[in-house]
Amino acid sequence: MAFDKVKRSENYSEWYNNLVKNADLAEHSAVKGCMVIKPYGYAIWEKIQQQLDKMFKETGHSNAYFPLFVPKSLFEKEEKNAEGFAKECAVVTHYRLKANPDKPGALMVDPDSKLEEELVVRPTSEAIIWNTYKNWIQSYRDLPILVNQWANVVRWEMRTRLFLRTAEFLWQEGHTAHATKEEALEETKKMLDVYATFAEEFMAVPVIRGVKSENERFAGADDTYCIEGMMQDGKALQMGTSHFLGQNFAKAFDVKFQTKEGKLEYVWATSWGVSTRLMGALIMVHSDDEGLVLPPKLAPIHVVIVPVYKNDEEFERVSAKALEIKKTLETLGLSVKFDNRDTYKPGYKFAEWELKGVPVRIALGPRDLDNGVAEIARRDEKTKTSVSLDSLHEYVPNLLNEIQINLFEKANAFQKLKTWNANNWEEFTEIVEKREGFAFAHWDGTAETEEKIKELTKATIRCIPFDRDETPGTDVLSGKPSIGRVLFAKAY
RNA sequence: CGGGAAGUAGCGCAGGCCGGUAGCGCAUCUGCUUUGGGAGCAGAGGGUCGCAGGUUCGAAUCCUGUCUUCCCGACCA
Known part of the structure; x- marks a missing residue:
């Protein structure tokens, strides 16, 4: 057992990396960007899973499992979603290896085994699931469909960190289908509340609930709700998302149902997920120079x-x-x-x-x-x-x-201490760059201003909080009118 | 994917410039003494120096390629 002594205050990211390794949570593998979750780390993930799974069941959901591979033709059906993920997809092109005639003992891809159609390794499962739901849904009596799956997904990340961003990670993805927009919206909100409750009551991490700006929204969603937590270095971590998908996937996959009145209508959809990234949050919010600090409700x-x-x-x-x-x-x-x-x-x-x-x-x-x-x-x-x-x-x-309560209260006090209203550009940059915390600031609602602020400070809009201050004001950068403050921070 | 750094025993590192077949600390094993905040002494074991080529009589060391990690940037539904 190694006891590395890099202090949290001296080098936050090195402290984090050492902690993950020394506390036996995870380690790097021979595969670039992929981690091995060790038994003690996995035991914590299992606690997270068990509790969330219970909460999903209590809200009427059932588990199912869908394939790892998504035929490219299905993947590309919902255009925005496909476009959003295109740059980070692993693709299977062949199904066989053979002995390499030039190199004894070595294998090579058999060129004769090229697939008719490439298979995308799922970065998320909307495509394969909506292609399936099409067969499950005929009438309003088949709705709602409330399904969750625990799975691994792959996103070919350029820069990875244990738990926070890995090429393969574990998560759950809920996928629901509803007869009405209202019901789907209610589901989206309900599952975000499940996540927020879990984060606060079990992880002891206070979170801010809100809506993503258009820039940060899930590709293929009409709206993305999220919970954002503050790490001990003052940076934000998105801890869970719940998407209102509107009728986008129903239209892309032609999923219609017959109403009571006999009319054919597209169904309404949601999807929602949390991943092993929560492990990163758990570590970064509570731990100290002596090592990991676990909230009792998730401690193995x-x-x-x-x-x-x-x-x-x-x-x-x-x-x-x-x-x-x-x-x-x-x-x-x-x-x-x-x-x-x-x-x-x-x-x-x-x-x-x-x-x-x-x-x-x-x-x-x-x-x-x-x-x-x-x-x-x-x-x-x-x-x-x-x-x-x-x-x-x-x-x-x-x-x-x-202890469970104390951890939440300490994290909550820290978050409050490091959160300020920014009333002008000077204050904004001071908060984001020097004080390293959350800034509630007025935003004119345009993607251009959002981009510009990101360029200048690296801070992004984490969310437009549900309970935000709606006193009108002027944008912190552009000076244009704003209808309320939004949450800005540097993020993981 | 661009710039920088690194990879030598389980972990942390030295050696490398100036090629001659590998060393230190911790950990491990054995024995004795110990045990209220990371034990002491004595002895022992453990490494094809990330991998693949090349130069050379000889490569951890020089050259080329490649893989992995870290930092900075771009990217991040």
Whole structure:
């Protein structure tokens, strides 16, 4: 185990990279831009999946699975969507290898195995799904269709970072079909709320909900809703999107249904997704120089028990009590690890479990047993207290709740601290470039101004918040009239 | 995809200019002593120097190509 000591405040991106590797979350693979998610990192992703999946089911959705490959002819049907993704698609052109006659032991693509039609490796699944939905939908009785899939997708990125942007990543994509525009809009909003609730209540990350500007909108959508979180370097991270697709895909794939009145109409669509990028957010929002800090609700291990002892006899004594505590806490639904490795000293274990972000540590030694207590350390505040053994079954669950709340409140306070109204260009550049935070500023609503601001400062419109200040004003750059403030920030 | 840097033991690095067959710290293994914040001592094991060519009697070192990573830029539904 390596314990790299690059401080968060000194080099944020190096700190992030080291943390991902040292906490055993993920590593690079032999494939450019693709990562290996290691067991501990994957365990966190599984917690994320389980909770989201539950929330999807509670809102009436079912899981299904669609193919990895999309025939090019289907992919290109919805023009804007195809255009948007064209530059980053992996394409399968052949289906066979053969021995290379010039190089013993080497293989080559068999030129005789060229596919009649190229297959696009899905960067997203709208095309294959809408081609399928066409067969599923005849009448209003077939609607709505509320389907989600957990899958991998590929986007050929030029510059990658573990979890934040990789060529292949894991995500879920919901794809729904509705009889009316109102219902589809309601679905779009509902799923964004699911994401926001998940981010705030489970990841302990406060998010700003809003609509994307036309520039930032999903290609093929009429509207894209999003949640945006603030990382500890003041940059924004898009943590989830929900798209109102209008009738764009229904028209492209000719998906019509017969209404009660017997008329044929195009169906209305939504799609929504979150990805392994959430892992990046989780890491960047809470962690510190000691390593990962996990909110209890997503921690694979809630409590680690570290025994302290001098000899076999003491170990036996401490061990017996530790196992008893483990059992008690597990009965309460907690995940408890008893670190009884004899090959490491307590101090080493403390540091290791801190690196891995385990929310609560219980240290237990002979001295504690004599006093009927255990030493409880919380990862978020790095404080320690002695707690009576008799009260652990109440103290620990309460502490976990407190940590969950504390992490959200700290993140929330940080976000508020680093968010300002920018009333003129000077203030705007000061906030975005020097103070490194979020700026609520007036925007004239044009793509030109948006582009220009991006060119000058690298800040983009993260979203037009749903609950924005709608006091009219003048654009921070162009001086033209604005009907309300929008959220600007540098983004990942 | 453009500019810069890097790749040598599991991890972090030295060696490279001036070619002679590889070293340090941590980790690992064995033994003893240890164990309340990253243990000590003694001994041991582990590397075709990213990969492929080339120059040379001889290449980690020089040359060419290639792959991967990092930083900056362009791109990022």
